[in-house]
Amino acid sequence: MVEGKVVxxxxxxxxxxxxxxxxxxxxxxxxxxxxxxxxxxxxxxNAGPAQQVVDEIHALGGEAVPSTDTVAEAGNAAKIVQCAVDHFGRIDAVVNNAGILRDRFFHKMSVDEWDAVIKVHLYGAYFVSRAAATFFKEQNSGAMVHMTSTSGLIGNFGQANYSAAKLGIAALSKSIALDMLKFNVRSNCIAPFAWSRMIGAIPTDTEEQKARVARIQQMTPAKIAPLAVYLASDAAKEVNGQIFSVRNNEISLISQPRPVRTIHRSEGWTPQTIAEHAMPAMRANFYPLDRSADVFSWDPV
Structure with missing residues (x-):
């Protein structure tokens, strides 16, 4: 699917x-x-994890090089992209997957906890994509795959920093898709459901929590990879500006914000007429305070 590409x-x-x-x-x-x-x-x-994966790829007969630069700083993110060009002569796709968690209820969240997560997720996706965009524009081709999350697309407890970053990534991806369409550059998002150390701290104090974790553990990271490979391939040349979720063997196309209900008043609105007319008319279409688990309430198989 991606033969000869540099990712x-x-x-x-x-x-x-x-x-x-x-x-x-x-x-x-x-x-x-x-x-x-x-x-x-x-x-x-720790340089070990990157090198270990490189060694695994080499053992399978593939080509890979490690990079230990941080995505959270523009200069270092540029080095990541330059690493591809230096070693392989080009770059064809980036997958913005790097992330951290510093979960905290909003009223207890520190500036550092907010800033650290935004820097890695949102700034990181921007920095790496921006560095790659120069090469993509010159060669008139390229693909970007960004990891968003239903914590941002829908909502979740204790993750204001992570949710804001992940919803921002969805908007960033759409803007890239619009701005770089004329250069044949595509940008799409994946909202992954998978067991990893990022969510390994979910509490298991009750039987319900234990059952939830057991279900999540069945959603392995390997289930996410096929969609990422496809989106980086030429087979996905007509797929641009979209958001997908992957849960086990299930792929969903995620909606993007559009008007749901419109109320018009020829003489304009006052705060009182909004209270008396607009809000009562729209109330039936209000969104509840859902979390991700409320919307994805069934178990994928």
């Missing part, structure tokens, strides 16, 4: 990123395996 996968030292990197290589891509080797909260540095 950068960030956060590829484990979990979803690792499986995407392995799948890209197994389908013929040359891969830059990027990972700083940090803990889930972004602390620490």
């Amino acid at each position: 950068v996968v960030t956060g590829a030292g484990g979990g979803i990123g690792r499986d995407i990197a392995l799948a890209m290589a197994s389908h013929g891509a040359r891969v830059v395996v990027n990972d700083i080797g940090a803990a889930v909260d972004g602390e620490g540095r």
Whole structure:
């Protein structure tokens, strides 16, 4: 599917990123395996995870090189993209998968907890994509695959920083798709459901929580990889600006915000007429305070 292409996968030292990197290589891509080797909260540095995945790809007969630069700084993100060009002579796709978690209820969240997550997820997706965009524009081709989340698309408890970043990534992807369409550059999002260390801290204090974790554990990171490979391939040349979710063997196309109900008043509105007319007319179409689990309420098989 991606024979001869050069693909950068960030956060590829484990979990979803690792499986995407392995799948890209197994389908013929040359891969830059990027990972700083940090803990889930972004602390620490270790070159081992990236090199280990590179070694796995080499053992399978594929081509790969490690990168341990951070996506959260523009200069270092540019080095990740340059690594692909230096080693393989070009770059054809980026998968923005790197991420950290610093979960906290909003009224307790510190500025550092907010900033760290936004930097890695949203700034990271921007920095890597922006660095790749220069090459994509020159060669008149390229594909970007970004990891969003239903925590941002729908909602979740205790993740204001992560949710804001992930919804921002969906908007960033759509803007890239619009701005770079004339250069044959595509940009799409995946909202993955998969067990990884990123969600390994989910509490298991009750039988209900244990059952939920057991269900999530069945959703392996390897289930996400096929869609990422497809979106990076030429077979997906007509797929642009879309958001998909993957849960086990289930792929969903996710809706994007559009008007649901419109109320018009020829003489205009006052706060009182909004209260008396507009809101009562729209109330039946209000969205409840759903979380991701409320919308995806069935178990995928």
